Amino acid sequence: xxxxxxxxxxxxxxxxxxxxxxxxxxxxxxxxxxxxxxxxxxxxxxxxxxxxxxxxxxxxxxxxxxxxxxxxxxxxxxxxxxxxxxxxxxxxxxxxxxxxxxxxxxxxxxxxxxxxxxxxxxxxxxxxxxxxxxxxxxxxxxxxxxxxxxxxxxxxxxxxxxxxxxxxxxxxxxxxxxxxxxxxxxxxxxxxxxxxxxxxxxxxxxxxxxxxxxxxxxxxxxxxxxxxxxxxxxxxxxxxxxxxxxxxxxxxxxxxxxxxxxxxxxxxxxxxxxxxxxxxxxxxxxxxxxxxxxxxxxxxxxxxxxxxxx
Numbered sequence: 001x002x003x004x005x006x007x008x009x010x011x012x013x014x015x016x017x018x019x020x021x022x023x024x025x026x027x028x029x030x031x032x033x034x035x036x037x038x039x040x041x042x043x044x045x046x047x048x049x050x051x052x053x054x055x056x057x058x059x060x061x062x063x064x065x066x067x068x069x070x071x072x073x074x075x076x077x078x079x080x081x082x083x084x085x086x087x088x089x090x091x092x093x094x095x096x097x098x099x100x101x102x103x104x105x106x107x108x109x110x111x112x113x114x115x116x117x118x119x120x121x122x123x124x125x126x127x128x129x130x131x132x133x134x135x136x137x138x139x140x141x142x143x144x145x146x147x148x149x150x151x152x153x154x155x156x157x158x159x160x161x162x163x164x165x166x167x168x169x170x171x172x173x174x175x176x177x178x179x180x181x182x183x184x185x186x187x188x189x190x191x192x193x194x195x196x197x198x199x200x201x202x203x204x205x206x207x208x209x210x211x212x213x214x215x216x217x218x219x220x221x222x223x224x225x226x227x228x229x230x231x232x233x234x235x236x237x238x239x240x241x242x243x244x245x246x247x248x249x250x251x252x253x254x255x256x257x258x259x260x261x262x263x264x265x266x267x268x269x270x271x272x273x274x275x276x277x278x279x280x281x282x283x284x285x286x287x288x289x290x291x292x293x294x295x296x297x298x299x300x301x302x303x304x305x306x307x308x309x310x
Contacts, residue, residue, distance in 0.1 A: 054267030058101065061126065061268075066105035067098050069129040070120055072113040074203075076228055076292035077131030077257070080110055089292040090129040090259070093148060096288060097275045117141050120262060127268075128260035133185070139308035143263050145272050147256035147307070148285060150300035152243040153186060154226040156204070156211050156219040159239050165218050166241060168193030176217035179210055185255065186220040189246035204229040212237040220244075222255075224293045231293075256302050 061067050071078040071086060078088035086108035095106050109125040116128045120142060134144050155165055163174050171178050172194035179199045180186040190198055199216065201207050207219030208229050219226075226240045245252045261269045279285040286299055 054270070055262075055265040056267070057126065057262075057265045058103075058268040058271055061098075062102045065103065066107055067094070067103050067127065068107045068109050068125040069094055069127055070116050070125040071108050071110050072116055072130040073110060074113070074130070074225075076224060076294075078129050080108065086110075088131075089148075089289045089294060090131050092288045092292070093276075093279075093285065094127070094129045094259070096279070096284070097272055100275050101271055117260065120260060123262075127272075131257040132260055133255050133257050134304055134307040136308055136310045138260070139304070141263075142260040143266065143269050144304040144308070145259040145261070145269055145276055146304050147258040147300055147302055148276065149289065149294060149298045150254050150256045150302060151222045151224065151298060152245050152254065153189070153220055154223040154243055155241040156207055156221070156226050156230065156238055157217070157241060158211055158214075159237055161239065161241065163217055167244060168195060168246060171195045171218060171220075174217075177215075178218050178220060179207055179216040180220045181207075184221065186246070189248070189253070190220065192246075192248055205233075208233055208235060208238055224298070228293045254300075254302070256300055256307055258304060 069078070069086070069091060071080070071088070071091070073079045076088055078086065078090040081087045086106075091106065091108070098104075098106055109119070111119055111124075113130065116130060116132065117138065119125060120128050128142070131149070132138065132144075134147055138144075155171075157163070157165055163170075163176050165171055165174065165176060168190055170176075171190065175197065177197045177199070178190060178195055179201050180190070181200060181203060184200075187198065187200075201210060201219070204219065204221050204225050207216075207221065210216045211219050212235065223240075223243045230238060230240045245254070247253065259272065261272075276285070279288075280299065280301075286294065286296060289298075
């Protein structure tokens with residue numbers, strides 16, 4: 001899908017349609033995209049090699065002077081902007097932290113979300129920088145830094161929210177026509193609440209258009225993506241609701257996202273974590289993420305260890 005023909009400032013984050021970090025769909029790595037933007041790295045030149053005692057990848061990255069980031073094209077987490085350069089909250093964080101770790105250059109490796117963990121473990125790139133949600137299934141395949149954000153959902157509805165949709169139960173009770181993305185976690189949250197009429201769309205821009213045109217009553221996504229599409233599109237026909245807390249087995253769910261590393265590379269993960277926690281303490285992390293739509297209440301002290309528990 002081509003980017004919408006709207007003038008969007010860099011400070012808001014350039015619009016790019018893409019694949020959500022939480023999609024369960026497998027996909028083919030977007031090697032063509034990597035070549036199309038020029039200057040991207042075809043693969044990581046830094047093998048894991050001997051990964052005993054926490055691995056030596058950080059030393060190798062310092063010697064090389066660069067780190068390759070696996071990106072999934074979802075705005076505002078990590079994507080290639082209309083200028084051909086990588087942008088998003090995750091690349092911004094990675095650039096700062098790796099600079100502090102003595103690795104001055106970050107290079108993008110664009111792929112689809114379903115290829116990120118496979119690409120990481122096959123050494124196509126050095127770290128997943130895509131705001132990936134942390135869950136036990138993924139923790140069995142990679143190791144995570146502590147999350148940089150926590151996230152609730154939000155609804156995209158027609159202006160004035162005529163059906164008064166504020167929870168998933170409201171969608172079920174009113175029989176509203178709901179849409180979300182293919183493979184989105186919101187599919188399960190909606191089904192858990194008893195929503196019956198659910199369709200899927202490629203991304204939040206398609207969701208906005210569907211709501212504006214009356215083809216669906218509500219599009220459901222993460223709070224930051226829903227807010228961003230409303231702000232950036234300058235729509236006068238739709239609005240974002242307040243944040244919505246999904247429920248699973250009657251219990252509230254708060255999802256968190258973070259950077260992923262190959263399992264043996266605990267030394268790099270731990271060094272990354274130390275800098276991340278310093279930035280949380282000083283407020284630098286929020287300052288980096290704020291231009292991409294994140295707010296103070298989306299900062300988190302939840303740990304990867306907590307979210308990796310079955």
